[in-house]
Amino acid sequence: xxKRTRFALFVVIGLVVAMVALYLLRPGLLPRMEGAxxxxxxxxxxxxxxxxxxxxxxxxxxxxxGPAFAGGRPMPTPFGNxxxxxxxxxxxTGIGLWSSDDFYxxxxxxxxxxxxxxxxxxxxxxxxxxTREDSDAIYAYLMxxxxxxxxxxxxxxxxxxxxxxxxxxxxxLYFREGEYQxxxxxxxxxxxxxxxxxxxxxxxxxxxxxxxxxxxRESQAFEGGMIPNQNWYAPxxxxxxxxxxxxWDLQDIADLLQVGTSKxxxxxxxxxxxxxxxxxxxxxDDAKAxxxxxxxxxxxxxxxxxxxxARLVDPSVMELGRKTYEEQCSMCHGxxxxxHGVSFPPLAGNQSIxxxxxxxxxxxxxxGGYSPGTKKNPRPxxxxxxxxxxxxxxVAAVVTYIRVAWNNSGTxxxxxxxxxxxxxxxx
Amino acid sequence: xxxxxxxIAVGLMGGSAAMAQQNPQxxxxxxxxxxxxxxxxxxxxxxxxxxxxxxxxTSSGYFPRIAGKPAxxxxxxxxxxxxxxxxxxxxxxxxxYLPDKYLHEIAEHFAGERPPFAAxxxxxxxPAVVTRGQSLVTGGDESRGIPACxxxxxxxxxxxxxGIPGLAGLRPTYIVAxxxxxxxxxxxxxxxxxxxxxxxxxxxxxxxxxxAWLSRxxxxxxxxxxxxxxxxxxxxxxxxxxx
Numbered sequence: 001x002x003k004r005t006r007f008a009l010f011v012v013i014g015l016v017v018a019m020v021a022l023y024l025l026r027p028g029l030l031p032r033m034e035g036a037x038x039x040x041x042x043x044x045x046x047x048x049x050x051x052x053x054x055x056x057x058x059x060x061x062x063x064x065x066g067p068a069f070a071g072g073r074p075m076p077t078p079f080g081n082x083x084x085x086x087x088x089x090x091x092x093t094g095i096g097l098w099s100s101d102d103f104y105x106x107x108x109x110x111x112x113x114x115x116x117x118x119x120x121x122x123x124x125x126x127x128x129x130x131t132r133e134d135s136d137a138i139y140a141y142l143m144x145x146x147x148x149x150x151x152x153x154x155x156x157x158x159x160x161x162x163x164x165x166x167x168x169x170x171x172x173l174y175f176r177e178g179e180y181q182x183x184x185x186x187x188x189x190x191x192x193x194x195x196x197x198x199x200x201x202x203x204x205x206x207x208x209x210x211x212x213x214x215x216x217r218e219s220q221a222f223e224g225g226m227i228p229n230q231n232w233y234a235p236x237x238x239x240x241x242x243x244x245x246x247x248w249d250l251q252d253i254a255d256l257l258q259v260g261t262s263k264x265x266x267x268x269x270x271x272x273x274x275x276x277x278x279x280x281x282x283x284x285d286d287a288k289a290x291x292x293x294x295x296x297x298x299x300x301x302x303x304x305x306x307x308x309x310a311r312l313v314d315p316s317v318m319e320l321g322r323k324t325y326e327e328q329c330s331m332c333h334g335x336x337x338x339x340h341g342v343s344f345p346p347l348a349g350n351q352s353i354x355x356x357x358x359x360x361x362x363x364x365x366x367x368g369g370y371s372p373g374t375k376k377n378p379r380p381x382x383x384x385x386x387x388x389x390x391x392x393x394x395v396a397a398v399v400t401y402i403r404v405a406w407n408n409s410g411t412x413x414x415x416x417x418x419x420x421x422x423x424x425x426x427x
Numbered sequence: 428x429x430x431x432x433x434x435i436a437v438g439l440m441g442g443s444a445a446m447a448q449q450n451p452q453x454x455x456x457x458x459x460x461x462x463x464x465x466x467x468x469x470x471x472x473x474x475x476x477x478x479x480x481x482x483x484x485t486s487s488g489y490f491p492r493i494a495g496k497p498a499x500x501x502x503x504x505x506x507x508x509x510x511x512x513x514x515x516x517x518x519x520x521x522x523x524y525l526p527d528k529y530l531h532e533i534a535e536h537f538a539g540e541r542p543p544f545a546a547x548x549x550x551x552x553x554p555a556v557v558t559r560g561q562s563l564v565t566g567g568d569e570s571r572g573i574p575a576c577x578x579x580x581x582x583x584x585x586x587x588x589x590g591i592p593g594l595a596g597l598r599p600t601y602i603v604a605x606x607x608x609x610x611x612x613x614x615x616x617x618x619x620x621x622x623x624x625x626x627x628x629x630x631x632x633x634x635x636x637x638x639a640w641l642s643r644x645x646x647x648x649x650x651x652x653x654x655x656x657x658x659x660x661x662x663x664x665x666x667x668x669x670x
Contacts, residue, residue, distance in 0.1 A: 272523075327458065341464070369521065386476060388476070388477070427516070
C-alpha cells in the first residue's frame with residue numbers, strides 16, 4: 001500500500017514538473033520577417049476560397065446573419081460557451097497583422113499569433129494535416145475578404161476549463177502534430193480523399209466519441225458518438241451497422257456528401273449544415289475521392305447484423321406503429337419503406353435508422369426536416385414535423401415499427417425516449 | 428402584463444407536448460398527400476402538418492394561415508426565419524438550409540392559394556372593447572399617433588402588394604402574440620420598422636380590442652391584396668418599398 005502511494009506521488013510530481021516546464025517553454029510571437037508577405041495571385045486566392053469552404057471555416061466563424069468570418073458566434077460546449085473569434089483581416093480586431101507563418105503555425109499546431117494555446121473547438125487537431133501550400137492559399141483568401149472591425153467576445157468557460165494552461169495536458173494526451181503523409185500503397189485518388197476527410201473536412205470532430213475531457217483518440221476516429229450539447233448522434237463511419245459505407249455505391253456516397261441526398265439516405269441536422277456550407281462546393285473529383293477513401297475505411301465489426309427483432313415487439317405497439325406509418329408516412333417513404341428515388345429516402349435497409357442509437361430517427365419524426373438546398377439539388381424535398389400530432393406512445397411505436405419492419409435489424413424504442421427528445425428545441 | 432404572459436406562452440407552445448393532445452378538426456387538411464413527386468406541391472409537404480395543404484392554417488390554435496398573403500410578405504418572413512430575425516424554433520430549423528430562390532418559389536406558391544377560411548374563432552369580449560377595436564382599425568388614434576390599420580392593410584383588410592399582409596381571418600391569439608412580440612423587440616421587420624412604431628404605441632388593452640374586432644370580421648370573398656402603393660402610407664415601412 002505504502003509503496004503504491006509513494007509511486008503515485010512521484011507520478012504527480014513528475015506531471016507537475018512536466019507541466020511547468022511545458023508552460024515555461026510555451027510558444028511566443030514568431031519573429032517578424034519583413035516583406036515576407038508575397039503577392040497572392042487570383043488563382044491562389046480562388047484556391048484558398050475553395051479550401052476554406054472544404055474546411056467550413058465560415059460555419060463557426062460567422063454569427064447567424066452576421067458578416068462572413070467576423071466571429072461572435074457562441075459555441076456551446078459542456079464546459080461553457082466559447083465565442084468564436086473574428087478572422088477577417090482587420091488590423092485591430094481580426095487577423096490583419098498575421099503573417100502566413102503565423103497562420104500556418106496556428107493551423108498546424110493550434111497556437112495563436114501571440115502564443116496563446118487554442119481550444120480544440122478550433123479543429124486544429126484535423127487542420128494539422130493541411131499542407132503549407134494549402135495553408136498559404138487559405139491565408140491569401142482570408143486576407144482578401146472585407147475586414148470587419150469587431151472585438152472578440154471573451155469566452156465564458158467554467159473554472160478550471162478557463163485556464164488555457166490545462167491545454168498543455170490535453171495536447172500531450174490527444175494532439176499529434178503533423179502534415180498528412182500520403183500512403184504510397186494507395187491510389188492518388190484515395191490519398192486525396194484521406195487528406196480532405198482527415199484534414200480540412202474535420203469529419204472526425206463529430207464522428208468520433210469525445211470523452212469527458214473533450215478529447216478523442218486517433219484510434220477511435222470515425223467510430224461515431226453523440227455530439228455534446230446538440231443531442232444528435234453522429235454515426236460511425238466504420239461500422240456497416242451504422243453509417244459505414246462499405247457496401248454503398250461510390251456515386252451514392254459522393255451524392256450524399258455533395259448533393260445532400262442519395263438513393264440510400266439523406267442528410268439532416270448538423271450534417272445538413274456541413275453539406276450546405278461546405279461539401280456542396282466540392283468538385284466532382286474531390287467528392288469522388290472522399291467517397292473512395294470513406295468506402296475503404298476498415299469495418300469495425302464484420303459480423304452480420306442481428307436478425308429482425310420484430311417478434312419481440314408487443315403486438316399492440318407494432319399495430320399502432322404500422323397504422324401510424326400507413327397514415328402519416330407511407331405516401332412518402334413507400335408502403336414497404338422503399339422510399340422514392342433521391343426525393344424521399346428509403347427506410348427499409350437504411351442503416352442510419354437501425355443503428356443502436358434511435359436518437360436521430362426520433363428527432364426526425366418530432367421535428368421533420370429538409371435536406372439542404374445545394375447546387376445539385378436546389379429545391380429539396382422535406383419531411384413535416386409530427387410532434388404536435390403524435391403523442392409519445394405513437395412516436396415510439398412508429399419509430400419502433402420502422403426499426404424492425406421489412407427485416408430491419410433495429411431494436412424497439414420507448415415512449416420515455418421520445419419524451420426526452422420532445423423537450424429539446426429543434427436545431 | 429397578463430396579455431404578454433399569455434402571448435409568450437402561446438408563442439412557445441407550438442411543437443410542445445401540450446399540443447399533441449389537441450387534434451385538428453379535420454385531419455385530412457394536415458395529413459401529407461400529393462400527386463406527383465416532382466411538383467412544388469410535394470416539395471412543400473414539410474409545411475402541411477402545421478399550415479395545412481393550401482396554407483389555410485390549422486385549427487390547432489397557433490398555426491397561422493399563410494395562403495393568399497402577398498408573395499413579397501411571405502418571402503420576407505421566410506428569410507427572417509432563415510436568418511433568425513424572426514424566431515419560432517421549429518420553423519427556423521426547417522428553413523435554415525434552403526436557398527433564397529427556393530424560399531421565393533415557396534412564397535409564390537402559398538401566395539397563389541385561395542382556400543376557404545376556417546370558421547371564425549370568436550373570443551368573448553365586452554361590446555365596448557369591440558367598438559374600441561373597430562375605431563382603432565378603421566380610424567386609428569390621432570392623439571397618440573396611431574394611424575388607421577386600414578391605411579396600410581387595405582380597406583378590405585386583404586393587405587397590399589408586395590409586402591403588407593392581410594389581417595382578415597387571423598386568429599385573435601395570433602394577432603395578440605405578434606403585436607406583443609413587436610413591442611418586446613422579439614419580432615422585427617426591415618427598417619424602418621413601421622409595425623414596431625405602431626405596436627409600441629398600442630396599450631395591452633388596445634391590442635386585445637383590435638384582435639377582438641378583427642377576429643369578428645367576415646373574410647371578404649375576393650382575397651387578393653390591393654395593388655402596390657395606390658395610396659401614400661402614413662408611416663414609412665422598410666418591407667414596403669416606395670416606388
